[in-house]
Every structure is written in C-alpha cells, then in structure tokens.
Amino acid sequence: MTRAGAILLEEIMRRGPITFRRFMDVALYHPECGYYRQARDVFGRGGDYYTAEQIQPVFGILIAARIRRLHEEAGRPADFTVVELGAGRGEMAEAFSGFRYVPLEIGAGEWPARFTGVVFSNEFFDALPVDVAARRGGVFLQMLVGWREGRFAWVEGPPVPDEQAEYLARFGAAVEEGAWVEINLDALRWLDEISAHLERGWVFTIDYGYTARELAGFPRGTLMSYRRHAAGEDVLADPGERDITAHVCFTALQDRGASLGLETVRFENLSRTLLDAGEPDGFAEALAAASPHEALRRRLQLKTLLAGMGEIFRTLIQRRA
Ligand SMILES: C[S@@+](CC[C@H](N)C(=O)[O-])C[C@H]1O[C@@H](n2cnc3c(N)ncnc32)[C@H](O)[C@@H]1O
Structure with missing residues (x-):
C-alpha cells in the first residue's frame, strides 16, 4: 500500500x-x-510522461512568438507580464525571458497584484482534482x-x-x-482568480x-x-x-470566462496555433541551428509537435480588452 x-x-x-x-x-x-x-522527476524519459513543454527549444520559440504577436496587438506596452500556471520544471523560462515571467507552482511564485499580459498554461487544468x-x-x-x-x-x-x-x-x-x-469546479475557480489579477490581456490555455x-x-x-x-x-x-x-471541458472555461468579461478569440488545435506562430518567418527562428545534428533534432521536434501533439491538444485564447 x-x-x-x-x-x-x-x-x-x-x-x-x-x-x-x-x-x-x-x-x-x-x-x-x-x-x-x-x-522523483515525473517528467521526461525517466519519468512517466512527456508534455509539449519539454519539446524545447521549438515549442518555447513558437509559443513565445505567438505571445509577441499578442504583445504587438496590445500596442507593445512596456510592462507586459506572462504568468504561467502549473509551470512544472520551468521549461518555458528561457522562451519567456523576453517578458516579465512569473511561474506559479504549488508553494512557489505569487500572482502580480494586477497586470497586463498573458496567463499561459500547458496541461494545468487537466491536473486539477475533479x-x-x-x-x-x-x-x-x-x-x-x-x-x-x-x-x-x-x-x-x-x-x-x-x-x-x-x-x-x-x-x-x-x-x-x-x-x-x-x-471540474476548480477550473472555474481558477478562472475567477485569473480574472481578479488580469487587468488587460489574454488567457492562453493549452490542454486536451x-x-x-x-x-x-x-x-x-x-x-x-x-x-x-x-x-x-x-x-x-x-x-x-x-x-x-x-480532459478539460473547454465550454465550461469559455462560459465562465464570458461571464467574467473574457471573450473567446481563438479555439483551435495546437497545430493551428503553432503554424500561425511559425509561418510568418517560415519557421526560421524555430529551426535555426548551429549544427546539422541540432537542425535535425529541431525538425523532428517540429514534426512531433505539429503531427502528434498538435492534433490532440487544443488551444483556447480568451481576451480581456
Ligand atoms: C501536468 S503538469 C504540467 C507541467 C508543465 N506545465 C508542463 O507542461 O510540463 C501540471 C502541473 O500543475 C501544477 N499544479 C497543480 N495544481 C496547482 C496549483 N494549485 N497551483 C500551482 N500549480 C499547480 C502541478 O504541480 C504540475 O506541475
């Protein structure tokens, strides 16, 4: 036992x-x-499962590029924060280093009081007790x-x-x-909490x-x-x-979000999100590599993300204008 x-x-x-x-x-x-x-480290090869976040650097580069577009859409405010819920091993720290990045984990990290920016999560809502x-x-x-x-x-x-x-x-x-x-009542309570802190910006949720x-x-x-x-x-x-x-009920997230003034702007497969992020530069940033071995590794990462995980996971982007 x-x-x-x-x-x-x-x-x-x-x-x-x-x-x-x-x-x-x-x-x-x-x-x-x-x-x-x-x-024990539960993630990765020696652990129990992989998440998209562990497919670095390609996942991080593409998500950061997508968030830069949101930053531009917001008129490039100087003070733009990315809060990550359930940041796990902190895999996104490097990718998000161009923003003020606040990872939240159990017993670690604190919400900024009120902020403009993005509340990002990958496989956070599916881990909440139901x-x-x-x-x-x-x-x-x-x-x-x-x-x-x-x-x-x-x-x-x-x-x-x-x-x-x-x-x-x-x-x-x-x-x-x-x-x-x-x-999943906890998911609804988390949206209430997000809403209490996010003054202006987006909730960017990836999950199945x-x-x-x-x-x-x-x-x-x-x-x-x-x-x-x-x-x-x-x-x-x-x-x-x-x-x-x-699995997450996205309708519940959208419905609670709408009642809090968080309007759904995108609900799509993760592959769509990653294509939108990478297509403007033809995936040049994500695939730029110093060696042929690294170039191959990155191409394989992109393939895993687009063809495998990208078809299973979904992205919900909600916005408070
Ligand atoms: C499936 S893991 C995903 C980790 C990481 N986002 C990734 O994609 O690799 C879910 C994470 O959410 C965290 N988490 C669960 N409940 C939380 C809470 N109440 N506050 C902060 N983090 C929480 C867990 O500790 C765990 O690291």
Missing part, C-alpha cells in the same frame, strides 16, 4: 466512501506523499471511492450537490444514461479536452492514469505513484 493509499484508506474506514475529488487531491497533491510533491458523476434515471449520482476486497473501488453515492448539479445542467446535456462525467457537445463521445468519462509512459484507466490503483488526469 502506498503512503497516500494508507491516508485515503484510513479516511474511508473512518467516514465511509469519499469523493473522487478528495482521492485525486491526496493522490496528486498531499504535501508529503502526493504524486506532484515527490523528489468530482465524478454517473447519469442514472435522468439524475446525476456521485461516484465515490470506497474499499472493497482489498482495493479502492467505485461506489455509487447520492445525487450530486447543488453546485455540481448546476455545472451539469449547463455542460452535461450530452451525457447519456449510464455514462460517467467529470466535474472536449466541448460540451463532444461529451457524448466519452461514455466512461475521461480519467486517465500515467506511469512510466503507459496510459491506463485504473485511476484508483497506487495513489501517489501515478499521474491522474481528466
């Missing part, structure tokens, strides 16, 4: 089944034994986590609380009878996810676990030792 597992089991024995949000929060973020709090529900007889029931036959197991609970029911009334219409769905209409394509929900580059669906196994993600 993992240390996070022991903490969760003790809680279940004491109080009965717990929410998946609680399970995911301890599994990923418990200060002593959460997945994202361990000393609740899970299943549609039964037209009602959404909570899917809780209990303990059965020596392992963590899903347990059907009572109807979802009001705030989750409201979320599902807005975004869950496409969920069919018997299907599961995740509810769906629109409310596309939800019908995920009858078992979208939870995934990652360990040593193998994706799995058993998100209840080995808490603390594997990553857990849930």
Whole structure:
C-alpha cells in the first residue's frame, strides 16, 4: 500500500466512501506523499510522461512568438507580464525571458497584484482534482471511492450537490444514461482568480479536452492514469505513484470566462496555433541551428509537435480588452 493509499484508506474506514475529488487531491497533491510533491522527476524519459513543454527549444520559440504577436496587438506596452500556471520544471523560462515571467507552482511564485499580459498554461487544468458523476434515471449520482476486497473501488453515492448539479445542467446535456462525467469546479475557480489579477490581456490555455457537445463521445468519462509512459484507466490503483488526469471541458472555461468579461478569440488545435506562430518567418527562428545534428533534432521536434501533439491538444485564447 502506498503512503497516500494508507491516508485515503484510513479516511474511508473512518467516514465511509469519499469523493473522487478528495482521492485525486491526496493522490496528486498531499504535501508529503502526493504524486506532484515527490523528489522523483515525473517528467521526461525517466519519468512517466512527456508534455509539449519539454519539446524545447521549438515549442518555447513558437509559443513565445505567438505571445509577441499578442504583445504587438496590445500596442507593445512596456510592462507586459506572462504568468504561467502549473509551470512544472520551468521549461518555458528561457522562451519567456523576453517578458516579465512569473511561474506559479504549488508553494512557489505569487500572482502580480494586477497586470497586463498573458496567463499561459500547458496541461494545468487537466491536473486539477475533479468530482465524478454517473447519469442514472435522468439524475446525476456521485461516484465515490470506497474499499472493497482489498482495493479502492467505485461506489455509487447520492445525487450530486447543488453546485455540481448546476455545472451539469449547463455542460452535461450530452451525457447519456449510464455514462460517467467529470466535474471540474476548480477550473472555474481558477478562472475567477485569473480574472481578479488580469487587468488587460489574454488567457492562453493549452490542454486536451472536449466541448460540451463532444461529451457524448466519452461514455466512461475521461480519467486517465500515467506511469512510466503507459496510459491506463485504473485511476484508483497506487495513489501517489501515478499521474491522474481528466480532459478539460473547454465550454465550461469559455462560459465562465464570458461571464467574467473574457471573450473567446481563438479555439483551435495546437497545430493551428503553432503554424500561425511559425509561418510568418517560415519557421526560421524555430529551426535555426548551429549544427546539422541540432537542425535535425529541431525538425523532428517540429514534426512531433505539429503531427502528434498538435492534433490532440487544443488551444483556447480568451481576451480581456
Ligand atoms: C501536468 S503538469 C504540467 C507541467 C508543465 N506545465 C508542463 O507542461 O510540463 C501540471 C502541473 O500543475 C501544477 N499544479 C497543480 N495544481 C496547482 C496549483 N494549485 N497551483 C500551482 N500549480 C499547480 C502541478 O504541480 C504540475 O506541475
């Protein structure tokens, strides 16, 4: 049993089944034994998964070029800040060094009080703890986590609380009878927080996810676990030792954004974003290399980004004018 597992089991024995949000929060973020709090490097070849941010320098150069265009659109203000949510290993630090760059991680970095610029994130929203529900007889029931036959197991609970029911009334219409769905209230709270700090500028979000209409394509929900580059669906196994993600509902981000005065200006595949960033100079900056080996490496990076990740990930750009 993992240390996070022991903490969760003790809680279940004491109080009965717990929410998946609680399970995911301890599994990923418990200060002593959460997945994202361990000393082991979870990213890259020796870790559990790659993100686009690790495909440096090409990803950084292209995203920085796209953000320079936003800076120009804003009339090139001298004070232009890029805040990054969930900056991880700080892979974007070099690419964003031309701006005032503020990386935020758990327990590190602080929001500038009010600023003009961009709130950037890559695979941040998919790492936030979510609740899970299943549609039964037209009602959404909570899917809780209990303990059965020596392992963590899903347990059907009572109807979802009001705030989750409201979320599902807005975004869950496409969920069919018997299907599961995740509810990411934390994502909405993060947009509130972004809105409180961003005076003028853009929210630039890269992640995988769906629109409310596309939800019908995920009858078992979208939870995934990652360990040593193998994706799995058993998100209840080995808490603390594997990553857990849930696809992002982009409609929910757009809807909450609109209510806060953040207008959607782009919603597209990541490959579209990267093409727009690189096409003005024919990808010259991204592919400029000092040696033939480096030139080849960069061309391969561009290919991975455009053809692989670029088709899976999406970019949402919201603007406060
Ligand atoms: C999937 S990783 C992505 C890291 C990086 N952006 C990348 O693309 O490689 C998600 C990151 O979000 C961070 N994170 C999660 N919740 C957070 C919070 N409340 N505040 C700041 N960072 C958070 C995690 O610690 C983790 O580093």
